[in-house]
Amino acid sequence: MKCPMCGYDTSLNYCPNCGTYPLEQEIIKCPKCGHENSKGLFYCSRCGISLMTYTVNDNSNLGKEKGTKDYSQKIERDEIHKKRIRSIMSILLGAMLLLAISYYIGLFNNPNTPLEHQLPQSYNAIITTKITNIDAEVGEAQLWIALPVNCGTQQNVSVISIDPEPDQIILAPKTCTKICYWDFNNSLPTNSTLTIVQNISFTANPFTTPIDSSKIEAYDYSSSLYKEYTKPSQRVEADDPGIIAISKAVVGNETNPYKKADLIYGWVVKNITYEIQEQELGARYAFYNRKGDCTEFATLFVAMCRSQGIPARLVHGYLYDSDTSAGHMWAEFYLPPYGWVPADPTGDHTTKSRFFFGRLGSNVLILSKGNVGLSTNYSEDNPFAFSYIAYYKSYNSGKLIFDNNAEIKKINS
Structure with missing residues (x-):
């Protein structure tokens, strides 16, 4: 049938050339399957596709010129609408792609990533320890640093290197560390830094070892x-009455120890x-004041x-993330047959604990664990460093300022 407006020959019930709709014809041929449909059908009775491109309100009372104009305007509006939809879909797909990329990048770099997704990570660490004398000249200074x-x-x-080289390096196998020892004689004048x-x-x-609480064995109390x-x-006052009472209540x-x-x-x-x-x-201090940093949480x-x-010990080291290499203390508790299990309760009102109960990320440098013996001549009443990064003592000293920090960088594999 020819369109009465533009003369275009079509078998559809609208003119694809000028948009006039409807065209009065008895048989409407489906443009997809070729099936001939009776007048008045909007969808092909065989394949189901629409026999008209657009849904148009009844315009039987409108003149053909008016109908053509409305239809052309509708085509323009619909094309604009389609472009908007395509743009929105492109933006959404792009955003989803970026989120996916960010997720997988962050998955292996974020210390709080679920640990089953974290991989082993190699690092280089530069650990710097400084002792500054701001008072009288020091006659002798001794220094112990965990390695x-x-x-x-x-x-x-x-x-790789230790500068200056220590006078002694002593292995402390049960505490996962070595102790570097220096004895400095007359080497800390006033206002000097070592x-x-x-x-x-x-x-x-x-x-990431899963712990089955039903398989925990009895302790060997001897x-x-x-x-x-x-x-x-020292600073782990397990015999304090208040700590004992609250622990029993908790x-x-x-x-079950776990x-x-x-x-x-x-x-x-x-x-x-x-x-x-x-x-x-x-x-x-942590118990009676209800506050503290990682040392108080862990102790x-x-x-x-x-x-x-429950056997438990302190772990001292450094926590690495993309922004900082901070000194940190956490804990381990002992469960036979699993051995030592990590736990880091440290957190604040804005973040969850840096690690988790029974889990440890691949973003820590461990310096020492448990009660680290220094030497018999350190102090008769204080023979342990209890996981400190470093210890020092001096004679004839008014005041020393101690500082320790680490610069930790990933080694790309």
């Missing part, structure tokens, strides 16, 4: 490990507020575990 070793999730440790630089490389692996890490120690009737440690962890995270301290204050968790018969 990382292969231990558990930390492997491939390589000491600097020690350690250059090391290492590989950190995530701790073992040196159990005795050592269930007793009070664990209640629970007897579940007891989980309850203690939850209480510390919920009840202690993160606040940076100028010095290490320990478990008792309180360890003290509460010990008070309930």
Whole structure:
């Protein structure tokens, strides 16, 4: 049939040339399958496609010129609408692609990434320790600094250099560290600074071992490990009456050590507020003041575990992320047959704990674990560094300022 407006020959019920609709014809041929449909059908009775490109309101009372103009305007509007939809879809698809890329990039770099997705990561660390004398000349200064070793999730440790070289390096195998020792005689005049630089490389692996609480075995109460890490120690006041009382209340009737440690962890995270301290204050301070930094969170968790018969120890090192290489302290508790299990309760009101209960990311440098013995001549009443990064003592000194930091960078594989 020819369109009465433009003369275009078509078998459809509208003119694809000028848009006039409807065209009065008895048979409407489907443009897809060729099926001949009766007049008045809007869809092909065989294949179901629309027999008209656009849904148009009844314009039987309008003149053909008016109908043509309306139809042309509708085509223009619909084309604009289609372009907008295509643009929106392109933007959405692009955004989804960027989110996917960002997710997979961040997955392996974010320390809070689910640990089953984290991979081992190699690093180079420059650890700098400075002691500045701001008062009278020091007659003698002794310095002990922890040196990382292969231990558990930390492997491939390589000491590139230590400057100046230590007088002694003593292995402390049960504490996952070596102790570097210097004895400086008359080397700290007033307003002078003593600097020690350690250059090391290492590989950190995530701790992802699943713990089945039903398979935990009984402790060997006579073992040196159990005795050592269930007793009070410096700043881990497991014998404090208040800490004992709250620990009993928190664990209640629970007897499974894994579940007891989980309850203690939850209480510390919920009840202690993160606040940076100028010095290490320990478990008792954290409990009675309800605040502290990583040292107080970790020492309180360890003290509460010990008070309930769960061996626990402190871990000292550095936490690495894209913005900082911060000194950090967390904890481990012992579960036979699994061994030492990590737990870091540190957090504040804006972030969750940096690590998780029973999990450890591949973004830490471990310097020492547990009670690190220094030497018999350090102090008769204080023979342990309890996971400190470094210790020093001096004679004839008014005041020394101690500073320790690390610059940690990833080694691309």
